[in-house]
Amino acid sequence: MNSAAPPPISAPPLPAVRTVGLTRAYGPMLALNALDLTVNRGDLFGFIGSNGAGKTTTLRILATFLAPTSGQASVLGHDVVRDADAVRHVIGYMPDFFGVYKDMEVTEYLDFFGACYKIPTAQREKTVNDVLELVGLSEKKGALIGALSRGMQQRLGLARVLIHDPQLLLLDEPASGLDPRARIEMMAILQELQRLGKTIIISSHILSELQTLCNRVAIIEKGQLIYAGPVQGVRDQMSSGLVVWVRVAAETDRAVELLKARPEVAEVAPVDGRIKVQLVDHDTDHSFVADTLVRAGLKLTGLQEDELGLEEVFLRVTRGETQ
């Protein structure tokens, strides 16, 4: 009987987050304007935009804190409006401030939120210890929250988010206000969480870190999605050709002339003692640059490929416009 049946087509895995025409108005102002977004399971998804672009509003809607004005949003298959209770069980939301009772102990704080998620008493102690271990706060179990540094408080916030083992983490500016070491530690924890199978949506202004951390990003401006996809994809879309920086010991003008004569080169310009060479194509092998200069008897002192950074991409695709 089975052999006669056509092979079953596997259902596509439900995306972690999907929004269709998601709109949110504050009076006459549109904070989100028909946002269509899909975040796949297991993604570490960067959410980029200027202040007031709609990032926090999106995260708050996904966290069921705010209701949308129109459109739909689903989290792991649950509608954020109709099935908000189910959504709350599978997400962990960390806002851009740290809602604390400073006179609470670290363990009390986590124990309380564990109870809010109805984790059984017997299991709570172990869970609290586990998440504290994960975020590196085991030694601060008995400390008062008010006595923790900003970085530690952020880590505690992350521990709170993880207390009920959610599948999706919504993190709004988790690294803001942290010193470089704390930021690096926070990013390492996020990578570890992704490795553990969590889907993470992170909004941040520190684009250089998102660039290395995230596998996919979305750029949002004036409540509208401008780009969503792999980081490399947006780079490819934005850069017209590879840029190579060259430094020669002497005869810079001659070097410029030599490079201009090459058909692979679109533009050459001396900048602050260096030469900026923009190639026609992004995928061109740039070894000919060194070859040309050395063959001409010039002494090459430096050559560096210029990768288009996420910050530059962001500046190019947005105009810094907010609502």
Added chain:
Amino acid sequence: MTFLPIVERELRVAARSRFTFWSRLAAAAFALVIFIALQFIAQATRGAIGAGQLEFAILKWLAFAYAYAAGLFLTADSLSEEKREGTLGLLFLTDLRGYDVVFGKLLTQSLRAFYALLAAFPIMGLALLAGGVTGGEFWRAMLVICNTLFFSLSLGMLVSSISRDSTKALNGTLLLLVVIVGGLPLADLALAGFEYRKFEAVFSDASPGYLFSNAGGYRFSGFWICLPLQNALAWAFLVLASVLTPRSWQDKAAASIASRPRLSHRWRFGGPRARVALRQRLLAKDPMLWLSLRDRWLPRLVWTLTVIVLLIRASSLAFSFVVYSADASVLSPVLQAFLQLTTALEWLLRLALYLWIASQASRFFVDAIRNGALELLLVTPVNPWQIVRAQWAALWRTFWFPVICVVLLQLAGTAATVLQMKSYPVTSTVTMGGKTTTTRSAGFDLSVYQVTSVSVGVLTFVAGLAAAAWFGMWMGLTNRKASVALLKTICYVFVLPWIGLMFARVFIMFALIPAGIAGSPTVMLVVPMLIVGVLNLGKDCFFIWWAHLSLRVHFREKVTGDKGHRYRPSGSMPPPPAAPPVILPPGLPPAANAI
């Protein structure tokens, strides 16, 4: 350079604010309504009560109570709030001095209160036209009320300058206001051996209550001593606040928490074992209840004070009953004063309970919105109603014992009075509408009145507290400042209805006279009391119902600021794009794909 730059700025802001004008108008309208109601009452008595005197007496007492309570509601949590929010330090990073900040804050908080008072003064002046009030009496009263407002606000600023926590600031101001208005005359009375005839004002000169009660129609020789003294005290409070504020704004919480042995923390939250025990007991059952009950200092304070008042008052009641049963004439002035003092203590406890419940109910939500805790909680499976229910349960657990104690004291007090009246027959004379009725009756003739009075009193007391709790929660959710939430709760639930009910009671009594019931003074007193009691209960039920409904329906939108926002569903979500069909490797059974 501008002298007092913040003051100048605040004056400009107030001058442009519509609310400044509307609050003045509302105050004048409120005074006018009361004036007209009193005019009706005075006319109904057909001259038995002088219209001008009645109107002036009531209005000036209301104005005095308003002025004296202003510090509690307007300035007590002003500087302390800025400290909690960390904004006070930013001011001191500029060239501003302590006095700039203190005077600026004083003006911000009190300008509208002062304008409202000024707006009510002309209405009070109408009493001059009605007769029975002299110009001197009027102006003395106005001076005292303005000075009292300044005194109270300055005292609030001083307490605020040394406080950080809102409840402690409010409690500290309340305590000082009570001590100054009642404690100082009491100290003088104690010096006089509790004999009123020998009373000489020493400490009382500093009490606005003493000055106000003596600044009447007759010539009070101490007027020009008391008034400047109190004014100087108010300035001293402000100077002290200006000196203390720059020295107390820095956030010492983190350092002190880390380094001190946490005595205060232990007092507030208990020792480690107690905390763990409380968590184990409550967290699994209701985490929100644990959150509301973990801070134990207020329950401890309330219960301790209640036990003290209970012991003192119960012993005085027992004592008075024994003495009255033997021979009332042996009661010395000291004992009489003691009895009066214990009665006052019981009333103070009642007043404090109203304030504590209203403050505690609103404060939880104000703090939780401000520090973002509610945002975190609302994205957990905890629903808003669970939060409200837990807060109500926490209030019940904190206040059930004091409430029962007060009710028991009230019942005991009534029982003692009834028994005393049984022993000593009294003659009562009631004059209503020009008709005087004298009843010679044994004490039990009025036992109906006493029983009705205590029943209505107990019911309205309990219902009033419940209304303050529910409405306080709603005010906490809708106001960003704890002091404003408390003020609104007290005004809406108690003060405004109390004024209305007071007039209702008088009007009902007059309405009963033509109906021919006036023959029995007991009925004359009991029927209005019952009607007013029912109205009072109705008022409390309304507040409970309304706050209950609002908290159920609008909780989330108040926290998110989503006022009036509506979600417009737009059908179901389209399915995600289908994945391409899987091509199975040759030889693999089709069922393997279904895994």
